Amino acid sequence: DIQMTQSPSSLSAFVGDRVTITCRASQSINSYLNWYQVQPGKAPKLLVYGASNLQSGVPSRFSGRGSGTDFTLTINSLQPEDLAIYYCQQSHSVPRTFGQGTKVEMK
Amino acid sequence: EVQLVESGGGLVKPGGSLRLSCAASGFTFGSFTMNWVRQTPGKGLEWVSSISRSGSSIHYADSVKGRFTVSRDNGKNSLYLQMNSLSGEDTAIYYCAREDYFSNCLPPCYHYYMDVWGKGTTVTVSS
Numbered sequence: 001d002i003q004m005t006q007s008p009s010s011l012s013a014f015v016g017d018r019v020t021i022t023c024r025a026s027q028s029i030n031s032y033l034n035w036y037q038v039q040p041g042k043a044p045k046l047l048v049y050g051a052s053n054l055q056s057g058v059p060s061r062f063s064g065r066g067s068g069t070d071f072t073l074t075i076n077s078l079q080p081e082d083l084a085i086y087y088c089q090q091s092h093s094v095p096r097t098f099g100q101g102t103k104v105e106m107k
Numbered sequence: 108e109v110q111l112v113e114s115g116g117g118l119v120k121p122g123g124s125l126r127l128s129c130a131a132s133g134f135t136f137g138s139f140t141m142n143w144v145r146q147t148p149g150k151g152l153e154w155v156s157s158i159s160r161s162g163s164s165i166h167y168a169d170s171v172k173g174r175f176t177v178s179r180d181n182g183k184n185s186l187y188l189q190m191n192s193l194s195g196e197d198t199a200i201y202y203c204a205r206e207d208y209f210s211n212c213l214p215p216c217y218h219y220y221m222d223v224w225g226k227g228t229t230v231t232v233s234s
Binding site for chain 1: 142144146150151152153154157166168169202204209211216218219220221222224225226227
């Protein structure tokens, strides 16, 4: 199985800050990498697919990049509504493994 | 409106069974692979199972293999998860999720992603 490791596990930042979350795969997954946002009491939401493609309706302050084993999700100008846990997930092979999540909090 | 609504969660004793359902609307259900994903406070999101459009291809996470059975009824726009031999480790919010894909290479390479999710149904396994 492909293991996905995210860092950091949690972070705290000010509104307006630039935030970057890292995801590393245990083997090359090309660009078969997705990012999801999970907010309390809400359905998970797809943010980025194929490593760098922004899902329709997602604010442009979110961006993803990377290929192979190393990927990042960046939130430019963090907003209060971005409070959530963010997960990466590989779609290279089954089982479709997720990272352990990164909790984003406001300072 | 594209929508998925899960139901069937609840409190069950260890060793018990539960059947979850997911009702789809607003899209052609039979044209999409469907997934079950669960969320726990300790482990985060965990993929549980997937079933292809026709139901001919099914996959399970090792943690549920032999205990859970996924199925679908395209005529009823519904997805199911039969869960047997439940333990505390299965306590979670269970989501159903639609899987879509795109291809940006030749020969075709398929990037799969879960683009529509339900709000989840909570399963608690406790005596």
